[in-house]
Amino acid sequence: MLERVHQTIAAHAVTRPDAKAIASRGRWLTYGELDALVDATAETLSSCIEHSEERPVVVITGRGEWAVVAMLGVWRANSVYVPLAEGTPRERLREIFGRVRPAALLTDRNNVEHLKGAWSECPVLEIEQTVGASGSAAAPPPDPQGYQLACLVHTSGSSGPSKGVMIDHRALRNLVTNVTEPYTLGAADRALHFGAFGWDSSIEEVILPLCKGASLVMRTDEADYGVPHFLRELADQSVTHLYLPTSYWHEICLELGRGSVRLPSCVRSVLIGGEAASPADLTTWREYVPEDVDLWNCYGLTETCVTSTVHLDDRKSPVDPLGGLPLGTPCPSVTVAVLDDAMRRVPAGEAGELCIGGPGVARGYWGDPGATALSFVPDPDGHGRLYRTGDLVRQDPSGLLHFVGRADRQAKIRGFRVNPSEVEGALALHPRVRKACVVTRTEPSGLTGLVAFVELVDERDGTEDITAFLKGRLPEFMVPNTLEVLSDMPVLPNGKIDVSSLTDRQPAAPALTTASAGPGGTDDSVQAIWCQALGIATCDPDDDFLALGGNSLSGMRIAARINETFGVEIRLREILDCRTISAITDLVTRLRTADVQGT
The missing domain is CATH 1.10.1200.10 (ACP-like)
Structure with missing residues (x-):
């Protein structure tokens, strides 16, 4: 029988009940205390929702111990964990709830009223109140092979609304088994949980350290004061392992290069992922960080259960001035194929689409068999299914994978996947918008941003109402930084919008003046x-x-x-x-x- 990840974590409560499990807001939970809270949450869930297979339970919480309790409690209740980000606009919540039809909404006291206002067709449970609540109904028995759904994680949709990726318990167990080398954690180690809950990376950040019996330290708001405060927090908490979005690692490299900070000596391993690491940042890192600190580049997608390839930076190899860090090599149970448009393998050194196989590949997209069939395809070598990532890579003779670009318009914005067509779909709902096209652009800060070009049905000045409209429907990172009005949208001879001409278009120059000294x-x-x-x-x-x-x-x-x-x-x-x-x-x-x- 497959041991599920939450069962592995619960075992530490038996063997080491007083060991420190989670640090949050200046307070520690032991593995024994964590297990008791998880048990109470699971009992409450099991007693108030209908027993059936693969019952979705939506979870929205802030970053803290209750987010972990909710995740593990849903799994112990043999339900499907559906994380959504705190602050998700109500219109987006209603659209997701309407497709998922959750059996319950599990949240904390800061979000309960927001959720009650968004949905009334299932119980809304406040997790802090599940402790001590009576609940005796037993959860349905789990599937012994692990093929039951564990998570339903939403990503940006390539042709409209967000897509729910179906991940089973077997894939989660495979993730823990696969990523043991970068997470060389022991019971004395402390790993930082950096990201917001609601995304696939937050699941990995929780289960890998806790399955190893290490301590999980929840990031506080110190990072909001900037990198120096954040690094001091790491030192104060004696954090040994970091998993950071590449975009935030870039901020650390900037401060290291200025000479204003140093990486705390307690840090032994840093994992980055989400987007490409630049050669300039890698050069700075090597110059200012001791060699005994491991730097791992991790690559993967929600559809392949977060991490599929890893690469440990080898300081004996020169920095690639064009590519930065490679994507690396596949994790032990992962298969990769670099294929051309006809799904044939390309020779080493040539670019092709990266396709990923193995037990970590998701079941597909919730309620969308068409999109599932397009993205999850038979392996041409006859070894099960492959997920078509849309990422173009080349594989060198040594087997290392190197990122080349995208086969479509998908982009990474601060580590989050964004399909411009989903933003365009939201813009099209506004009554003033006749046509819309969203492209990516490198901002002056060096980060990737979104630019929306719109053709309006009226000549009224101002686009503030359109921006406000988007903020009510999309996560913050999907709202374009810039919205430019065009009198006529450029089109190709076939009548489609000329995306290339907009991508190459220079930003409109604002009227800038020099500030006067105060x-x-x-x-x-x-x-x-x-x-x-x-x-x-x-x-x-x-x-x-x-x-x-x-x-x-x-x-x-x-x-x-x-x-x-x-x-x-x-x-x-x-x-x-x-x-x-x-x-x-x-x-x-x-x-x-x-x-x-x-x-």
Whole structure:
């Protein structure tokens, strides 16, 4: 009988009940305490939902111990874990709930009212109240082979709404078995949980350390103050293992290159993934980080259960000036094939589409057999199924895989998969939009951003209502940084939108002026930090941060530089609330004045 991952974690409560399992908000849960909370949650779920196979339970929580309790509790109740990100707009929730038809919604006290307002067709359970609640109904028996669904994880849809990827328990067990080398964890180690819950990476970040009996440290808001605060938190918590989005690792490399920080000596292994690592960042990392700190590049997709290939950076090999870190080689039970358009293997060194097979491949997309048939195809060698990743790679003679590009328009925005067509579909719902096309563009900050081009049905000025409309339907990272209005959308002879011409189009130049210095030169200093972080030459004191291409990562960068320069404590939230140099300057002045008056 296949041992499911939550059963492996529960076994530590028997053998090492007092061992530290999770650190969250300054408090530790032992494996024994964690198991008791998971058991109470599972009992409550089993007593209030109908018994049937593969019952979806949607979970939305903040980052903390309750998110882990919810995940493991759903599995112990033999239900399907359906994570969604905190702050998901109600329209998007309703669209997902309508397709999934959840048996219950499991959430925390901060999100319960939001969910009750979005859906009323199943119980909404507050996880903090499941502790001590009576519940005696038993969960249905599990499938001994592990073919029952474990998770339903949503990704950006290639032709409209988001898609629910069906992952079974066998795939999760395979993930734990596969990624043992990068996660060389022991009971004395501490691994950081960095990402937000609701995505596939958050599952991996939880189950790998806990299955090994290590301690899981939940990231606090310290990262919002910038990289220096984040690294101090790692040192304070004695974190040994990190799994970071490549985009945040890029921020750490920037600060290392400035000489303003050092990686804490407690860190022994860093795993990155989500998008390509640049040669410049890798060069900086090698220069400023000791050789005994392992750097792993991990590649995979939700449809292949998160991680399929890994690569340990070899400092004896020179940095590839064109490719950075390779994708690496397949994990032990993973099969890879680099195929041409006719699904034939291409010779070593030639580019082709990466197709992945093995027990980690998902069952398909929930309620979408058409999309499943297109993406999950028979292995031409007769070894089961392959998932067509859409990523173009080349395999060198040694077997290493190197990323080349995409076969479609899909992009990675701060580590999240985004299909522009899903954003275009949301834009098309707005009554003012006649045509829409969304493309990716490298922002001045060096990060990838989204640009939406729209042809409107009226000549009314302003697009604020369109942006607000998108924010009510899409996750924050899917809302374009820039929205440009075109009088006529460029089209090809066949009548389709000419995407290539829009991709090559230069951004509209904003009317920029030079900021005037305020008292003590604060305005000038803030403006210099602002422009450097955003990669622009100059800007007006009242130019909007988001309109200039700002996002959460560049916001953290600005917060860190302001804190370092002025000796204050501001974080990402203040940058997003203030949004302009003028407002941030006023905030910095008030904080410095308060410090002086308080001394």
